[in-house]
Amino acid sequence: MIDVRHADLAGRSVFITGGGSGIGAALTEAFISQGSRVAFVQRSDANAFCDSVEQRHGVRPLFLPCDITDRSALQAAISAAAEAHGPVGVLINNAANDQRHRTEELDEAGWNASMAVNLTAYFFAIQAVVGPMRAAGGGSIINFSSISYIMGNAGYPAYVTANAGITGMTRALAREFGPDRIRVNALAPGWVLTERQRRLWASPEDLEAHLAKQCLKEHLSQEDICGGALFLASNASRMMTGQVLVIDGGVVVTG
Structure with a gap:
């Protein structure tokens, strides 16, 4: 659990997509531990997760079942979260689907489905x-991307394309909404070994090959991403916008 306190996050209304599993679940718990009022959406049932968070912290996140590709349902869930917790001050676009696919096998419906959830x-x-956010005097928006597009990874071209689009959108909206004191940043994790990643794609050979690319020789967990998200949400990053924060153990380096 993150042991750094961001006092300004206490009482903040935080909305997370995909906040009941994987990285999203770690984010939900991290913001709860900061005293934030957290609402999240996802398609699968997250009540058991909410029970466990309430047992550990004495506070229950607000779970709103929702398919984020249904625009009306998503925006209605955001309205419901605002009614319960106050206007959303921190939005974390985290939900994504990195299903593997080949270019020759992807039809238009599959392409559109990937764009719908990932962008x-x-x-x-x-x-x-x-x-x-404008009416409240500002806010923080964090868009989850990944290092997949920076590396030019093969094996899921629609997902990689969407992640590149997330960066472009982040920079454009940072410029558009900066005068309203709304900050828009992206967070790009490396290969985070969630339960889903371990179950579907983390073969011993692939794990070894990826670790060889990292400067830091330890696999990433979902908790490793939380500190960066808390930083981007808080006043600690109050003059940071339009940026991509990479947390990947040193796979992508610049110089």
């Missing part, structure tokens, strides 16, 4: 929060 939903979640 389009981000835009419409942002659209729903910027008005209330």
Whole structure:
């Protein structure tokens, strides 16, 4: 658990997509531990997760079942979160689907489905929060990308394309909403070994090959991403916008 305290996050209304599993679950718990009022959406049932968070922290996150590709349902969930916790001050677009696929095998429906969950939903979640954020005097939007597009990874071209689009959208909206004191940043994790990643793709050979690319020779867990998200959400990063924060153990380096 993150042991750094961000006093300004206490009482903040935080909305997370995909906040009941994987990286999203770690984010939900990290913000709860800061005293934030957290609401999250996802398609699968997250009540057991909410029970466990309540047992550990004495506070229950607000779970709103939702398919984020349904724009009306997503924006209605954001409205419900604002009604319960106050206007959303921190939006975290985290939900994504990195299903592997080959270019020759992907039809138009598959392409559109990937864009819907990995890019389009981000835009419409942002659209729903910027008005209330502007009225409140500002806010923080964090769009989860990944290092997949920086590396030019093969094996999931629609997902990689969407992640590149997330960066472009982040920079464009940072410029658009900066005068309203709304900060828009992206967070790009490396290979985080969630339960899903371990179950589907983390073969011993691939794990060894990826670790060889990292400067830090330890695999990433979902908790390793939380500190960066808390930083981007808090006043500690108050003059940071339009940026991509990479947390990957040193796979992608610049110089």
